Amino acid sequence: MSETQQTNALSAARANEPHDFDALILSSFGGPEGQEDVIPFLRNVTRGRGIPDERLEEVATHYRANGGVSPINAQNRALRDALEAELQRRGIELPVLLANRNWDPYVADVLRECHGRGYKDLLVLATSAYSGYSSCRQYREDYGVGLEETGLQDELHVEKIHQYYDSEGFLRPYASKLRESLLALRERTDGALRVLFTTHSVPMTDANAAGPQRMDFEGGSAYVAQHLAAARWIVEQVGEPMAGVEWELVYQSRSGPPQVPWLEPDICDVIESLPEQDVTGVAVVPLGFVSDHMEVMWDLDTEAREAAQEAHLEFERVPTAGTAPDFVAALADLVEQRLGTPTAPPRVSACSQGTWFDTCAPDCCVKVLRGQSEPRPTIAQRPVGEPIPVGLDENGEVIHR
Numbered sequence: 001m002s003e004t005q006q007t008n009a010l011s012a013a014r015a016n017e018p019h020d021f022d023a024l025i026l027s028s029f030g031g032p033e034g035q036e037d038v039i040p041f042l043r044n045v046t047r048g049r050g051i052p053d054e055r056l057e058e059v060a061t062h063y064r065a066n067g068g069v070s071p072i073n074a075q076n077r078a079l080r081d082a083l084e085a086e087l088q089r090r091g092i093e094l095p096v097l098l099a100n101r102n103w104d105p106y107v108a109d110v111l112r113e114c115h116g117r118g119y120k121d122l123l124v125l126a127t128s129a130y131s132g133y134s135s136c137r138q139y140r141e142d143y144g145v146g147l148e149e150t151g152l153q154d155e156l157h158v159e160k161i162h163q164y165y166d167s168e169g170f171l172r173p174y175a176s177k178l179r180e181s182l183l184a185l186r187e188r189t190d191g192a193l194r195v196l197f198t199t200h201s202v203p204m205t206d207a208n209a210a211g212p213q214r215m216d217f218e219g220g221s222a223y224v225a226q227h228l229a230a231a232r233w234i235v236e237q238v239g240e241p242m243a244g245v246e247w248e249l250v251y252q253s254r255s256g257p258p259q260v261p262w263l264e265p266d267i268c269d270v271i272e273s274l275p276e277q278d279v280t281g282v283a284v285v286p287l288g289f290v291s292d293h294m295e296v297m298w299d300l301d302t303e304a305r306e307a308a309q310e311a312h313l314e315f316e317r318v319p320t321a322g323t324a325p326d327f328v329a330a331l332a333d334l335v336e337q338r339l340g341t342p343t344a345p346p347r348v349s350a351c352s353q354g355t356w357f358d359t360c361a362p363d364c365c366v367k368v369l370r371g372q373s374e375p376r377p378t379i380a381q382r383p384v385g386e387p388i389p390v391g392l393d394e395n396g397e398v399i400h401r
């Protein structure tokens with residue numbers, strides 16, 4: 001077997017049977033649409049976590065500076081429209097609805113709406129490409145809790161599209177824009193350049209719990225391993241403009257009390273240290289996000305840019321995948337794979353680790369929230385005790401654990 005055939009075997013072992021879905025739900029974080037929405041939105045985000053009001057007011061300033069509006073909802077509407085159009089272009093008449101965790105339209109309302117319209121089989125696509133509690137499991141819980149809240153558990157069948165950090169169509173827009181940014185920096189400086197791939201920091205306990213607990217990961221977790229694999233693929237794609245340029249994975253948007261350890265280093269600390277390493281230009285790649293929402297606008301275009309200015313560094317921020325045609329096509333491919341259409345492309349991982357699980361292991365990215373004794377209800381979860389396909393042996397046979 002070739003290496004590709006082997007990883008395809010692993011990908012196939014992690015795939016659900018194709019299914020006839022009635023609708024696709026693009027599921028996201030949500031954001032405020034005006035000044036009066038900001039605090040209610042932040043209360044939704046931090047519900048049950050005891051975040052003090054001073055911290056909420058501090059984060060609120062990021063939104064208030066933009067008229068109380070997060071760009072995220074408009075970006076998701078644009079992605080929804082582009083994806084529905086791409087599916088139609090392929091002859092697939094699948095309505096695409098939008099649902100959010102923290103703002104209107106809320107998941108429970110969208111489930112009720114689907115039920116009302118007679119849609120029974122629903123496929124969820126999250127606007128987050130990686131494993132982790134906030135990035136994957138919490139999206140699954142949104143639907144587990146939503147089904148419970150609406151009492152529609154027996155009426156609706158809900159599955160979720162797997163994590164797509166290793167999809168070429170997701171990664172290609174970052175690679176082509178990074179190439180442009182490096183060429184632009186070269187015009188402005190002869191000195192050394194540095195590429196910083198950035199993602200959302202998470203508490204170390206969340207990071208370490210990412211992925212099934214029975215698997216081993218580079219950097220100690222699926223969250224870190226997936227970002228490293230994606231960054232390496234991009235670096236390779238960029239080719240010549242990366243020659244002699246070092247890169248690293250850094251973290252942003254940390255919150256919570258200082259005594260709780262989160263993934264490090266922080267992007268601004270790294271930027272400050274670059275002049276000591278004789279670096280004169282920096283390209284920032286927001287690999288952890290799919291659109292240029294508030295975490296990008298504020299933490300990168302405001303704070304990281306200022307840090308670079310103070311350090312006298314030339315600065316370029318690469319755009320996220322957004323509605324890049326390659327990305328939209330890749331998402332449509334993922335949908336086709338789940339529908340099992342004759343034109344569905346094979347499941348291929350750009351990072352040659354096999355594609356992720358359609359249905360997650362029970363202990364995947366698990367987190368028990370404050371005041372609870374066990375995890376919340378979730379969709380897309382395998383039965384306890386079922387062996388999971390963790391990798392390949394020397395003969396290319398799938399290993400279960």
Ligand SMILES: CC1=C(CCC(=O)O)c2cc3nc(cc4[nH]c(cc5[nH]c(cc1n2)c(C)c5CCC(=O)O)c(CCC(=O)O)c4C)C(CCC(=O)O)=C3C
Nearest residue numbers: 029031045059070071072128134135200202255293294295
């Ligand atoms: C991994 C991850 C992603 C990426 C995956 C994904 O995209 O889902 C993500 C995305 C986002 N995070 C966002 C906003 C916020 N995240 C917060 C807080 C937190 N995020 C966390 C992690 C993540 N977050 C964590 C571990 C916390 C700590 C407290 C908690 O566990 O909740 C807070 C609370 C205030 C604060 O503490 O800073 C806010 C306002 C927005 C919206 C932007 C907009 O409005 O345009 C988006 C897309």
Ligand SMILES: [Fe+2]
Nearest residue numbers: 134200253295
């Ligand atoms: Fe966040």
